Amino acid sequence: MTRPAAVLFDCDGVLADSEGLVNAIVAADLAARGWAMTPAECQEQFLGMAATDMVPVIEGRVGRLPEDWLVQLSHRIARSMIAELQPVEGALGAVRAIAAAGIAVAVASNSAREELQAKLRRLGLASAFAGRAFSFQDVARPKPAPDMYLAAARACGAEPGRCVVVEDSLLGAQAGLAAGCRVFGLTRETDASIFAGIGAVPFRRMAQLPELLGLR
Ligand SMILES: [Mg+2]
Structure with a gap:
């Protein structure tokens, strides 16, 4: 891709x-x-x-x-x-590989700002997402509205159509699609057929993400 x-x-x-x-x-x-x-x-x-x-x-x-x-x-x-809190298996390596390839990363979460920052600090990701971490409190409407992903794309200086959103829920995938992004759906909690049905690309493990993005 x-x-x-x-x-x-x-x-x-x-x-x-x-x-x-x-x-x-x-x-x-x-x-x-x-x-x-x-x-x-x-x-x-x-x-x-x-x-x-x-x-x-x-x-x-x-x-x-x-x-x-x-x-x-x-x-x-x-x-x-x-x-x-523990990271999702393969997630830290995937973020590192994507950032190392010179691709901007951001995070957009329906959780409260305080909660999101606590999670990122605990996972050692606070600096990777500094200035590009969005809570529902930072925008007018939470997911499934596109607001947070539009804000995240803007913070990365990227057109939404050139961004990939990575989600594990139907509501989140709908938010990414509504923002005009390509969406990859991690099938931990949501069936592949549900993601495929709305036009998201299902995938199984975070460790696969760099390869799916054409980085290796
Ligand atoms: Mg989620």
Whole structure:
């Protein structure tokens, strides 16, 4: 394939093996409010969704949430990330190889800014993405709107059509496509057929990414 001008990464499930930690925290919180859910059910219900979009769904089931619910949840998630987060297998090597090839990289995540920064620091990626890390709090609308990927492409000085987005969720892949980027869908949590059905290119392991991008 044509060498991309920039590679724009989702964070959770693409760089950070964070979904398990997050789902355990959210499941415990919701269970305490009367919505009994396993971490796996949480994953199914909320994969790729911004926390602000989760609120109406949750309030529909358990009634009004405390005013500071999102802030407190985000603090708890950030603390867990700092202590326990691991990278997705092959992700660090892929980012290094892409950056070493002179291709700009950025990250765009539906998580809160504090949470995203905690994850990047823990993974040793803060400097690789300095000035090019976007949270839903940095744009008007979270994924599946294209805002974050448009901002990430702009930060890389690249036309969206020359960018590759790497995603693991349907919502995120839709955001990348809506921004006009090519999208590669990592099939950890989402079936290859779902990605292929919307025009994204499914792939199985992060270690394959440099080769898929024509870098080796
Ligand atoms: Mg994700």
